[in-house]
Amino acid sequence: MSLLKDPQFRLFWGAQTVSMVGTNMGRTAIPLVAATTLATTPFQMGLLNAAQTAAFLIVGLPAGVLVDRARRRPIMIVSDLLRAALLLLIGLGFFLDRMSFAALMVSTLFLGFATAFFEIAYQSYIPVLVGRERLVEGNARLESTSAVSRLLGPTLAGVLVTAGATVAVCVQAVGHLFSALQLSLIRTPEPVPDRSPGRRMGAEIKAGLRFVLSDPVFRAITGSAATYNFFYAMATPLVMLLLVDEIGLSGTVVGALMAVSGVGGVFGAAVAGRVATRFGPVRAMWAAYLVTIPTSLLIPLAGDGWATVLFAFPWFATSFGIVVYNVGQVTIRQTLCPPDLLGRMNASVRFLVWGILPVGSVAGGALGEWLGVRGALFVAAAGMSSGVLWLLCSRLRTMRDLPAPQEPRPTGATPASK
CATH class of the missing domain: 1.20.1250.20 (MFS general substrate transporter like domains)
Known part of the structure; x- marks a missing residue:
């Protein structure tokens, strides 16, 4: 149903x-x-x-x-x-x-x-x-x-x-x-969670981080997302400078081009389920990243007139691909994580993946001053594309479907080494 x-x-x-x-x-x-x-x-x-x-x-x-x-x-x-x-x-x-x-x-x-x-x-x-x-x-x-x-x-x-x-x-x-x-x-x-006395917050935080960083699958997913976010944050302030200062587009045109990202995301969400069913959720995740994110290397080549397509197409494609990727990676995380660790796992991933954003923004501004807007955008695009290496160099590359979920561990326990 x-x-x-x-x-x-x-x-x-x-x-x-x-x-x-x-x-x-x-x-x-x-x-x-x-x-x-x-x-x-x-x-x-x-x-x-x-x-x-x-x-x-x-x-x-x-x-x-x-x-x-x-x-x-x-x-x-x-x-x-x-x-x-x-x-x-x-x-x-x-x-x-x-x-x-x-x-x-x-x-x-x-x-x-x-x-x-x-x-x-x-x-x-x-x-x-x-x-x-x-x-x-x-x-x-x-x-x-x-x-x-x-x-x-x-x-x-x-x-x-x-x-x-x-x-x-x-x-x-x-x-x-x-x-x-x-x-x-x-x-x-909703099941009643474990509320046994004597649980220490520091130990539980450490257990969540250790689970994410020690498990090869979670480490690969988190590493790819953090790499993408760092270089995406580098590109974000530079993109506006490219469109306004370098190309000289009007505010209306800039707004329309920026909205292309949202359209790509909607299309990606619409087909993500079917793509996962057709190719397998794991393969669909890393393939979507591999096929779409490298198109961002076209963005620094964008210009006025027809050359705005060199911005619009990768802006659409990367948003499409990252939504398909997100559906896959969130599903993998939710499937493989023991129920008693779900909150700490999600918090640890967000801490690592979102905490890198301010650092990327500062680095992007500094690199733009040094290499210029287009040069810095090339570096950012190459960096975003490199995030897929975390996935291709892990066992996820050889998998089509999700591995079997792990058995729940006692709260605060250290995950077994792998």
Whole structure:
């Protein structure tokens, strides 16, 4: 039976969709509101953007431990309610003209904390909701809405901010309230986690990191994702400079070209399940990376007129490929990880994979000063392409389907060496 016929999954899918749209709205709306109403400096904008993504570095690993100690659905509900309350407070501050940059900064940081808990819990909850045998379909459905939210969220943010800061943040708050309501209606039973006394957070964090770094499959997946993210973060600020300064495109054309990424992601999510069924989830994952990501080497060659295709095609292809890759790698992680380690595993992977982003951005700016925009983009594209070597040099290269899941280990135990 298709998951679309499962009312419990539909509730979860609806909640995740609204929550992801709200999250991606906020990542655009809050900096935009700050720029238009608080007259922020470039340094302050940098701090504000850092506050949006710093949560996985600050609380990501402890969040994984706490997610493993509790049922995941209540954590998601509380996270949505906290985000709604914080956004309503921000909206009230703007309405009363009492919002300062410091208050917005602190509120944004706490929004990030709630988002970190939500995202770690939701990835750990999917196997409970759909069963491990339907993870590919479930992740493909969820990845499709993630791709749409990355396209729709910033667009809605731009429209709503023109109507006023209060309207923009209050609409996001309503979205998170709706998500919490949808989640509260789910009736799928969730096992009670181990709550034995004497469990130490430090030891449990170490167990999660050790599991990810010592297991060859998880190490290869995490290494490929971290490599891609580092060099993608290098490319991100350079791409805008390429389109605006080097090629001289108008803002309208730049916006249209940037939206191509969202279209590629939607297409990738639409076919990811069928590709995994046809070729096997493991083979589909690394093949999608190998075929699509190297097209990014064309981006530095882009120019005006017809040569914009040299940007548009790889921008579409890389987004398409990375979504297919994400469906595969998330499914592998959820399938092979023991249930009692899911929260810590997801938190450890996010800590390693997302924590590298700020470093990549700084490195990209420095390399752009040294080699120029196009030269630095060549380095970034080559680096993104090299991430597939982690997969090709592991046993994943010879596999079509997923290996057998591992047996659950006692909480906090060290995984067996391999």
